[in-house]
Amino acid sequence: MGFKVAIVGATGNVGREMLNILEERGFPADEVVALASRRSLNTEVSYGDKTLKTKVLDTYDFSDVDICLMSAGGSVSKEWSPKIGAQGCVVIDNSSAWRYDADVPLIVPEVNPEAIDGFRKRNIIANPNCSTAQLVVALKPLHDAATIKRIVVATYQSVSGAGKEGMDELFQQSRAVFVADPVSAQKFTKRIAFNVIPHIDSFMEDGSTKEEWKVMAETKKMLDPKIKVSCTAVRVPVFIGHSEAVNIEFDKPISADEAREILREAPGCQVVDKPEDGGYITPYESAGEDATFISRIREDITLENGLSMWIVADNLRKGAALNTIQIAELLLERNLIKPKSAA
Template identity: 45%
Template sequence: MSKLWNIAVVGATGAVGEQIIECLEERDFPVGTIKYLAGAGSADQILEFKGKAVMVEELNQDSFSGTDIVFFAAENEISREFCPFASKAGAICIDSSSAWRMDSDVPLVVPEANPHAIAGYTRKGIIANPSPATIQMVVALKPLHDFATIKRIVVSTYEAVSGAGKKGIDELHGQITSMLQGLPVDSEVYPHRTAFNCLPQVGVFGDNGYTEEEMKLANETRKIMEAEIKITATAVFVPVFYGHSESINIETQARITAIKAMELIGRAPGCELVDDAFNQEYPMPINAAGQDLVHVGRIRQDDSVENGLNLWVVADNIRKGAAINAVQIAEILIEKYLK
């Protein structure tokens, strides 16, 4: 009988936490005990794991005794405060916030791209999950980078409101309902209305004019790919509930044809090629929602540069872009490092 592991999920009542729990069930992760943790306002709720009731406990410094792996699906401040307590208790943290991503002692991992980096968990007992937008871009570009070496990336993202969790989903739903009824619309989660609108601000602006999300796309990609690729990004919220879309332009050192790129994407782990323009088949959020793969299509040459390609990349930002990536990290961790 394979070993069972004691698991905790911090932020179990949130959108990402709920999806992590679902993925652990579906992928039959070898769970011994499971503990659901959240803030005081969510404590005492009753959730389930494989048909059995599990009460949500209030998160505190002593929550991690006897736990092997802790999935953090909470705000940055929670991860910064409580990951060290979990590590001190002997647990390994897999954190989906941005709190630890650029820490040089914390591996930032996309299993399809740099699974070897997981070995670095021993330095702080923490493994960081990249941002969903970075995950899907890296999964799509890694096979192309391995073949032809990417020099430059220009990416524009069209991001679902679930990037802000349940509160973003609820706000868009409420705004659409109000507008259809001719009622006033309030915006509290985002600085402007997201219903029937595009909002070119994902995160706060930095002194350089780029938002946090745009800088994450650049910095996280370079760390994961272990390459000094030139990257510029524009991130936009669109009125979609689930599924980030990305228009990606790459310039490579060696030439790679669109046909070759399709071949590489078609057999790459974590990717699904959806590219039949004549039959109007291409990646869309409505088809990627609830799926585990990154959908890649609209692959075509960019004739404005010597070695250029354009791609359209879509993935479920909650499931693939957070939960599946985190659970895949845990699967590699127990298979290769915690035997």
């Protein structure tokens, strides 16, 4: 007996990717329902060789739904996730709405699978920020081996992290540059074509941005609250794939060679690291891939126990849709839910 799965925000970049990954990975769903806002009613989306027409979220009955994959933004999730959870449906939320709630597990299955057991308090499980997800996948095995004390990370985040509007703006601005048309910025605070913007999300009182704070807070919640984290988040003119330059200070000695061997064996990680032309991964190559790629692993001679590395992943997959589906799979693996239809 399979599960009934609903996807809220099915017409967005991440929602469509969720549908693709559900089918790719053979998730045991007898029925998949695509949900969206009223303005997207009856929009067609693909699920394998099937075409689904979207239904309206605010009139949908979740009483027979087992899992709801929520990808419709924080305000929608704040309103609807508790209502859906109250109907006995487990919500896996891709927004920032519930990540910092003590009663809601924040999960990357390769990092802290045991934390999922606490989902019953609200029937909600949070998916981390896209840049945090790939970061902690690479950090977890190294932390287990040598105990991380401090991380300094600079992110290079693609425009797809800002949704379809971000991708459209990069395309339109790039075309305008080539034909000498005026370039206008609407989604981003400055021109993104052939430029980089050191500003993602709103500014906070200490001068950092909310995106930078998310990386710090989520790393601490999932990995270790004792780790010190400093982050600079930058938007770059790349369509898909987030990259990160990461400097790590450890409590115990660890060499670059040891780190490579550890990461080669770690779940979700793929090491592509040769000190030669092209011996590393770029975001372009990560698009469509499930792995978190690690390159440029080297020792930092300015620290007693320090390493630097380059981490890249498809932000729409591991940073969002794939991790959400992996959380759903984890619920099944740990026998935490059964299909309502079977009951």
